[in-house]
Amino acid sequence: xxxxxxxxxxxHHTAPVARRERFHLSDSEKKEVATALKMAFPDLxxxxxxxxxNRTELYFESGKTQANCVRDFLIRRVAGAVSExxxxxxxxxxxxxxxxxxxxxxxxxxxxxVLGDAEIIHQIRKAYHYSLETGMQxxxxxxxxxxxxxxxxxxxxxxxxxxxxxxxxxxxxxxxGETFGSEAGEKKILxxxxxxxxxxxxxYNSKFRYRNVFIANRTESRAEKLARAHKVYTFPWEKLTxxxxxxxxVIISAVSHxxxxxxxxxxxxxxxxxxxxxxxxxxxxALALSSxxxxxxxxxxxxxxxxxxxxxxxAIEKVEEIIAQEWSQYRQWQEMQPFxxxxxxxxxxxxxxxIRTGVAESHGWSKNELSxxxxxxxxxxxxxxxxxxxxxxxxxLVAQYAVRQAA
Numbered sequence: 001x002x003x004x005x006x007x008x009x010x011x012h013h014t015a016p017v018a019r020r021e022r023f024h025l026s027d028s029e030k031k032e033v034a035t036a037l038k039m040a041f042p043d044l045x046x047x048x049x050x051x052x053x054n055r056t057e058l059y060f061e062s063g064k065t066q067a068n069c070v071r072d073f074l075i076r077r078v079a080g081a082v083s084e085x086x087x088x089x090x091x092x093x094x095x096x097x098x099x100x101x102x103x104x105x106x107x108x109x110x111x112x113x114v115l116g117d118a119e120i121i122h123q124i125r126k127a128y129h130y131s132l133e134t135g136m137q138x139x140x141x142x143x144x145x146x147x148x149x150x151x152x153x154x155x156x157x158x159x160x161x162x163x164x165x166x167x168x169x170x171x172x173x174x175x176x177g178e179t180f181g182s183e184a185g186e187k188k189i190l191x192x193x194x195x196x197x198x199x200x201x202x203x204y205n206s207k208f209r210y211r212n213v214f215i216a217n218r219t220e221s222r223a224e225k226l227a228r229a230h231k232v233y234t235f236p237w238e239k240l241t242x243x244x245x246x247x248x249x250v251i252i253s254a255v256s257h258x259x260x261x262x263x264x265x266x267x268x269x270x271x272x273x274x275x276x277x278x279x280x281x282x283x284x285x286a287l288a289l290s291s292x293x294x295x296x297x298x299x300x301x302x303x304x305x306x307x308x309x310x311x312x313x314x315a316i317e318k319v320e321e322i323i324a325q326e327w328s329q330y331r332q333w334q335e336m337q338p339f340x341x342x343x344x345x346x347x348x349x350x351x352x353x354x355i356r357t358g359v360a361e362s363h364g365w366s367k368n369e370l371s372x373x374x375x376x377x378x379x380x381x382x383x384x385x386x387x388x389x390x391x392x393x394x395x396x397l398v399a400q401y402a403v404r405q406a407a
Contacts, residue, residue, distance in 0.1 A: 003045065003063050005099045005140040008071040008092035011055035012113045015089040017299055021280040023056045023078055025049065026256050033077065034134065040073060041065040046138025050106070050127045052120065053168070053197075053279050053298050054113045059103060061138035067092035100144050100330050104323045107148045108155055113302040114168065116161050116312040119200070121152050143333060151326045158322065161315040169200035171301050172252050172275045173208045179273045179294060180249070184210070190235055190245070191215045192253035192261070194222040197277050201252060202230045214248075216240045218255070249273065253282035260284045266293060275301070343378065350377050 010020050025033060030049045037060070038044055046061030058070055075086045093099055102111075107124050109116040128145055131137045137145075155161055177184045189210055191198050194217040205213065216235040217223035227234045243265030245251065254277040255261060263284035266272050269292075276283045276297040288295040296304075351374050355361075365373065 003061060003140065004094060005046070005059065005061050005096040005138075005144060006065075006067045006070075006092065006094045007057060007059045007099045007102055008067050008074070008090055009055060009057040009102070010089050010091075011057070011111070012299075012302075013111065014091055017279065017281075017297070019085075019089055020054075020056065023074065024256070024279045025051050025056060030130070033074070034130075034136070036077065037070065037073065038136075041069065045136070046131065046141040047134075047136040048124075048127050048131045048141060050124060052123050053277070054302075055106075055111075057106070059099060059141065059144075061140050067094050096140060096334060097327075097331055100147065101323070101327050103144060104148055104151055104327060107152060108319055108323060109161070110316070110319065110323075113298070114305045115316075117167070119167060119169075119196075122196075124148070139337075140334070143330065147326050147330045151323060154322045154326070155319050159315040159318045161312055161319050167200060167204065168277060168298065168301050168305075169197055170204045171305055172277060172296075173201060173204050173210070175275060175296060175301075175304075176210065176250055176273060177208070179271070187212065187249035188247060189213045189250040189252070190240075190248045192240065192251065192282065193217060193255040193278070194219065194226055195254060195256065197254035198226070198252075201254075202226065202232075205230070251275070252277065254278050255282050258282050263287065266290075268292060277301075346381060347374060347378055350374050350381075 010023050012020070014020075030051065034047055034049060037047060037058075041062065043063045043065055044060050046059075048059040050057045050059070058074065060070060071087070071090050071092060072082045075082045075090075079086055093102070103124075105111050107121055109118065109120055112120055128137070131141070176187065176189065180187055187210070189212060191201055191213065192215075194215070198215070198217075213230075213232040214235040215223045215227055215232060216237050216239075217226075218237055220234070220237060223234050223237075226232075239245075241261075243262060245262065245265045246267040248267075249270065250273045251262065251266075252275040253262065256278060257280070258278065259280035259282070261282040262274075263286070266274075266287070268290075272293050274283050274287060274293060274295045276295065279298065281297055283295060283297075285295075287293050351370070354370060354373065
């Protein structure tokens with residue numbers, strides 16, 4: 001069976017945020033989808049589910065299950081039925097070469113809404129870690145990930161593509177200064193959530209040094225832990241859900257699956273900055289109708305990150321060159337796979353022949369000596385391609401080699 005690495009993708013390249021957010025999967029949903037896929041398609045030998053703010057992608061290894069089957073499965077699970085509009089939102093491929101190239105470009109940040117996004121590699125590592133935990137890494141995907149990590153290292157070491165931050169979390173904090181100027185340091189700020197994005201906010205705040213920061217999260221223990229680590233304050237989740245938020249000048253929210261979490265309760269006598277880093281969005285769009293409220297979401301932030309775009313654009317050609325080189329090496333490895341499988345089969349046959357014919361026992365060879373002899377015979381077979389392809393009477397052939405070795 002011709003096993004291939006395949007993928008499906010819905011992203012900012014193919015669909016607006018309102019349509020793609022329906023396919024945004026939480027951690028628990030990713031596990032449920034993975035389990036359901038393995039039951040529905042038993043020939044899946046590898047699966048990597050990559051979910052970020054701007055994309056949901058499934059990379060999988062299979063013999064017969066095609067990309068459109070997995071795409072339709074996911075659409076039915078989310079939407080109940082497969083519509084032409086949903087199908088149009090997805091891209092994919094059943095060719096290993098295309099799939100590897102897609103994942104290399106995504107990991108490099110070439111396909112990100114923010115060119116050169118440095119966070120995507122961490123999200124891919126996290127997704128692959130789950131594949132390893134569930135034994136769903138497969139040989140093609142495993143080799144692809146090795147190629148991916150090597151490519152990432154080369155891009156970092158050989159180009160200026162990583163110079164200058166284009167992180168959405170960094171930009172969110174920068175927006176506070178751009179909005180309030182010299183008064184930004186005194187503003188009361190609320191971070192909502194305790195996931196990766198909020199952790200990035202705390203990391204980058206070491207540079208901005210906003211002091212009056214609060215954090216709210218569904219699980220208060222997580223909020224308290226982050227508050228202690230970063231010497232900030234906690235804000236009760238119950239007050240947030242009641243939208244009692246008039247004391248804050250800035251709210252940055254990144255809570256998964258909490259559409260319209262904040263829809264009222266903001267101050268009316270001062271300017272308020274809202275930054276929505278969640279999918280689906282945590283702020284009700286109607287809030288932006290107020291003249292005192294400035295609301296930014298992921299799409300608007302991406303548009304504002306053009307300042308670093310030109311510098312990174314200059315390094316794209318070198319990045320593309322590195323990706324092409326590593327992709328070529330992967331293809332060479334893939335082309336050698338049938339030969340490697342043949343070698344593995346012949347090696348087992350040679351070993352079995354040595355045992356079956358009694359040659360090993362008659363000479364009293366140890367396990368290590370027997371293994372060394374098998375390797376020697378394989379090297380001789382490599383010099384005789386016809387014999388390797390059609391070994392004929394392998395027992396006789398192996399016995400002849402064994403006698404020469406014993407002599």
